[in-house]
Amino acid sequence: MTLANPIYLLLLLLLIPMVWWHFSRLRKHEPTIKMATTAPFRKLPVTMKTMLVHLPFFLRMLVFILIVIVLARPQTRNAISKNEQEGIDIMLAMDISVSMLHQDLTPDRITAAKNVATEFISNRPNDNIGLTLFGGEAFTQCPLTTDHAALLSLLVRVNCNLQRQGVIAPGTAIGMGIANAVTHLERSHTKSKVVILLTDGENNTGNISPLTATEMAKNLGIRIYVISVGVPGYENQSNTEPLDNDTTANGVNNTNTLEEIAAQTGGLYYSAQSTDELSEIYKDIDQLEKSKLTTTNYNKRYEAYQLFGLVALIIFTLEMLLRLTWLRRLP
Template identity: 40%
Template sequence: MGWWNQFSFVYPWVLPLVLLPVALYVWNQRRLGERLVSLRLPTTAGVGELGSWRTTLRPLLPLLQVAALVLMLIALARPRLDLSEESVTAEGIDIVLTMDLSTSMGAQDFSPNRLEVAKEVARDFVRQREFDRIGLVAYAGEAYTKSPLTVDKQIIDRFISELQMGEITDGTAIGLGLETAINRLRDSEAASKIIILLTDGENNAGDRHKPEVAAEIARKYGIRVYTIGVGSGEETLMPSAPIGGGRYRFKPTRGTVDDKLLAYIAEETNGRYFRARDTEELESIYDYIDELEKTEIETTVFKRYEERFGFFLGIGLLLLVLETVLRYTVLKTIP
C-alpha cells in the first residue's frame, strides 16, 4: 500500500463515480436472474456435454466492461505520483544545555529527585527544538562535554537520560561548567547562541575558573546565558555520602542557591535568571525560554508530479478492446 499513498488526484470528486459501473452490474445481474426461466428435464444426461470453457468465460465479459469503466473513471480523476521535495533553510539557534551533576541534585524535594526531573524537562525541551543544534555539558567539581553541537535529537535525548551523579568529582564548579559550554559555542556562526545553565547550589569548586569571568567571556562572544536555580528552599532529604552501587546516605538539609551569582551571570550576558522551586515551575521556565528563543524558518518547497492518468486510461481501453474481441470471436453467441 506504500506506493498507493504517493498518489494524489487533481479531481478527487470524480472517484465516487467508480461505484456506478459496479452498481449497474449488480443491478443488471439481479434483473437477468429474475427473467430466467427453468426447464424441467427428467435427466441431464443429454445436456451434460454442452458445457465448455466458452460457456464458463462468457458470463465474465461484463466484468471486463466494469473494470474498464472503473479504470477510465480513475483516469478522469487525473491521478498523479507525488514526487514533491521540501528544502528547509534556516539560521538556527545553537544551544548548550549545562547540567549540574553534584550529589545535591539527588535531593528529594522534587519527585523522585532534582536530577531526574531536570533531565526529563530538558528532554522535553530538546524535542521541541526541531531546527536547532544542541550540545550537552555536564559539570560538578569538574566539567566535560557530553555531546558537541548536533542536530541529532535522539543522540542528545539519550545522552541526557544517561546523566548520573557520581560520574565526576563532586562539587559545584559553575565557572568551569560555563567555560566548557562557551568553548562549544565560541566558533559558532549561528544567528543566536545560548547556554541554559542549571544548578542547585553555590560555586564551591574550580577556584581558577571564576563564574564572573566566564560571564564576561560569554558576553564577548555574543552568547546569552539563561541560568536556572533549582530547589524548594525548604528542608529536604539530600544525599550526604555514597555507600556504593550508586546509592547514598541521606540526611535532612536545607540547600542554598546562589541567586545573586546566577542573576549576575544572566544579566551580564543579556539573559535571564529563573528560580524553580518545584517541577511545574521548572517546566514553565523551559517553556518560557522556548518561546523567547524562536527562529524565523525560511522554507522553500519544490513540488513535482508525474502524471499517471495515461496508465489507467491505457489499461481501461485495453480491457475494453479485449472484451469486444472476445465477445465477437471465441466467445461469440449465436442468436
C-alpha cells in the same frame, strides 16, 4: 489516485439504456429460420457457448466503462515532504558541588536537577544538547549531540562524589563552568545557542570569573539562562559536612552576579526553592527556546489513463474475435 475530469463519469449513466436496449432487442428479434415448434431444442444440453451468448455484449460494456475512465483522466500523485529542521544548540552547565546534596528539594538538589533535566532533554528531540559539570573545576560530561539516549545515560551517572573523593577541586567555579559550555557552542553554526546554568552557590574559585565568561558568551551571541536552586538559609539547618576549603556546602548564593550573567546575554534569571518550581522553570525555558521547523511539500501528478486505454483495446479486440468466430450469430 485522483481524476482530472470527473464530470465524464456521468457518461456511465448511459449503461442503463444500453442494457435495456440489448435485452429488449433480443426479445423482439425476428428469427432467421421459422419452425413449427422449438420443443425439441429445449431438450438439448446447455453448452458453454450457450451460457456465454451475452459475453460479447458485456465485454462491450466493459470497454465503454474503460473509455469513460480514460476520458476522466485518472492521475497518480507523488508527494514529497521535505522537512528542514533547525534545532537549537544547548549546553547544560550543572553544579555538582557538595552543597547540591542538600535536601530542601526532593529528594535532594542534584537528583531533582537531574530528573527535571531528563524531562527537558526528552522534550527536545531536534536539538543538539551537551552537558558540562563543574565544582571547583569544570569538565565536559557530554559534548553537543543529538544522540539523546547517550546523553541521558551520562546524565544518570552524575553525582557529587567527585568532590567528596577529591577527584575534582573543592569550591564552585561558575566562571569555569560557563567558559567550558561556551567553548562547545563557539564552534556551533546554528542561529540559536543557549547555556542553562544551574547552581546553588557563588563563584569562589577558578581561573575565569563568571562575568569574564559571560562576556565571552555575549560576544558569541549565546544566551545564558541561570537557575539558582535551594531555600535561602537552609544550609544552616543541614547536617551536610563541607569538604576542606569548600565553602559551597554553606550554600552562599550571590544572586546579583547570577542575575547580571543572565541580563548581559539576553537570558533570564530564575530561583527554584522546590522541585516543582524547578520543573516549571525548565518548562518556561522550553517554551522560550523553540526549534524552528520548515516543511516544504512537492506534489507532482502523473497521468495514469494509459493502462485503462490499453486494457480497453485488448478487451475490444477480444470481443470482436468472439463475435466473428466462436460466438458468431446468424443474421
